[in-house]
Structure formats: structure tokens, C-alpha cells
Amino acid sequence: DAGITQSPRHKVTETGTPVTLRCHQTENHRYMYWYRQDPGHGLRLIHYSYGVKDTDKGEVSDGYSVSRSKTEDFLLTLESATSSQTSVYFCAITGQGDRGYTFGSGTRLTVV
Amino acid sequence: AQSVTQLGSHVSVSEGALVLLRCNYSSSVPPYLFWYVQYPNQGLQLLLKYTSAATLVKGINGFEAEFKKSETSFHLTKPSAHMSDAAEYFCAVSESSGGYQKVTFGIGTKLQVIP
Numbered sequence: 001d002a003g004i005t006q007s008p009r010h011k012v013t014e015t016g017t018p019v020t021l022r023c024h025q026t027e028n029h030r031y032m033y034w035y036r037q038d039p040g041h042g043l044r045l046i047h048y049s050y051g052v053k054d055t056d057k058g059e060v061s062d063g064y065s066v067s068r069s070k071t072e073d074f075l076l077t078l079e080s081a082t083s084s085q086t087s088v089y090f091c092a093i094t095g096q097g098d099r100g101y102t103f104g105s106g107t108r109l110t111v112v
Numbered sequence: 113a114q115s116v117t118q119l120g121s122h123v124s125v126s127e128g129a130l131v132l133l134r135c136n137y138s139s140s141v142p143p144y145l146f147w148y149v150q151y152p153n154q155g156l157q158l159l160l161k162y163t164s165a166a167t168l169v170k171g172i173n174g175f176e177a178e179f180k181k182s183e184t185s186f187h188l189t190k191p192s193a194h195m196s197d198a199a200e201y202f203c204a205v206s207e208s209s210g211g212y213q214k215v216t217f218g219i220g221t222k223l224q225v226i227p
Contacts, residue, residue, distance in 0.1 A: 031212050040121075042202060042219040043156075050212050090155055094213055099144045099163055099206055101215070103155035 003027045006091050006104035013111055019078040021107050023091030025071075031094045032074040033101070034058075034066060036087040043090065049074055081111045114139045114205045118218035126226050131175075131190040133221050135203030138184060144206040144213075145186040147177055150220075151199045159201070162186060173197070198225045 004025045013019050023032060031050055035043040035058075045058030047066040055066050063085060065077045078085055088108050092101040119134040137143060144163050148156040160171025167179045173196075177188045186203060203218040 040219060042217040044217075045215075048212060092156075099213060100146060100158045100161050101148075101156070101213075103148075103157070105155045106153075 004091060004093055004102055004104045006089075006107050008107060009105065010108045011110070013081050013109070015082060015111055016080050019081050019109065021076045021089055021091075021109070023074040023076070023104060025074075025093050027093060027095070027102070028071060029093040029095045029102075030071075032068065033092040033094075034064075034074070034076045035090045035092065036060065036085075037090060037106075038087050046076065046089075078109075081109075083111050085109065086111045114143065114207050114214070114216050116203050116205050116216055116218040118201075118203050118221050120221055121219065122222045122224065124224040124226055125193045127195055128192050131188070131193045131197065131223065133188040133201050133203075133223065135177075135186045135188065135218060136184050137186060137203070137205045139205055139207060141207055145177075145179060146204040146206065146215075147171065147175070147186075147188050148202045148204060148217075149173075149199050150202065156202060159188070193223075193225045195225050195227065198223055 007022045033048040034046040044060045049055045049068040067075045091104040115138045117136045146161045147159040149159045150156045160169045162179045170176045175190045200220045200222045206213045206215045
């Protein structure tokens, strides 16, 4: 759906380099989330945002930071990428009181 | 704390056979429950959700799930499997936490449909 887009779709980066993933929504939803998906673990929450400049940590936040300077954009930054951060990253959005996520198509990140 | 257990990381069914994907949850409050489907190289798509209305929930593509509080289960079924149902399915539970949805996902079940 065009309501939520992630960029880039694929990225290969070297260990120790910073990486920023972008999530952009056109739904004006309040809540935005970053998840990582790994085999055998399902989806695990990295960080989430409940408004502009309002963010909080999820269960696997170490090594990641986020920023949300406007409603439509939620950025995920790996400060210094490690091989353990090789994963597929998904952004999700939901509105106030809505209890179902809309997911982006994902970013496949490989750290070599 | 909430948790989700999906029994069987891989399930195979013949085309036309019943699909049954199992999900059990634990939650300290009345839960909201979801099933999502993920096709290869795509994001997750909401299949159906239980939000304390009817216990039998109908979703897209002919799937349905029944909330059974006594069994803490929310199993996903479809009477007749189609080749296009081959995908990975995720069960999830949600509790409110300070206004945002605290959602916990199961590890997923890959459904294979055999012609």
C-alpha cells in the first residue's frame, strides 16, 4: 500500500558504519513502530513513537536510535552496524484506538 | 506479561484440505488478538482481529479464527486450502500500555500447500 513506504528496500553495509532506514507514512497516524524479523524469533520491537519527538525503547533497542521530527517520518539509525544487526526491518503504523498494524514492505539489511 | 505460542513452525496440507494453525496466548488483561499473513518478500498483512465482540472472527481470503477464553486459544482455520494460501502466518496479542499498542508476535508458522 502507498500509505506506508520504507527506504531503502535493500542495503549492504560494512561493519562499523552508520546506517539510517526511513519509514514514511501518508495516513497521519500517531503511532509508528520499528520491528526486526529474524528466523525463529518472529518480530521483535526495536523502538516506537507515539508522536512527534516522542519515542521509547522496545525489547531489542541496544545499538539502535530513532527520530521523529514530523508526523510522517520515522527514522531508524544503527550507530555502528554489526553483523548481528543483519535482519529484515519492518516499520508499522497504527492510529489512535486502532488495534491493527499496517506494515511497510520491509528493508533487508546485510552487514558484512 | 503477554506471550504468544504458535504450535508448529511448519505445517503442510494438501490443496483442498482443512487448514488449522494453532495459537495460544497468555495475557493479564482481556486481550486483543490478531492473525497476520506474510507472503515472500512482503510485509505483514492483517488477516483478521478479535476485539472482544464476536468470538468467531471472519477474515480475508476465507480464513476465520475462534477466540476460546477457557483454552486461551485463537486458532486460525480455513475449510479448503488453496495454493495461494502458502505463506507465513503470525499470531499476535495486544494489550494497552500507556496509550500505545503493546503487541507481541508469535514466531510464525509457515504453511505449505501441496498440490
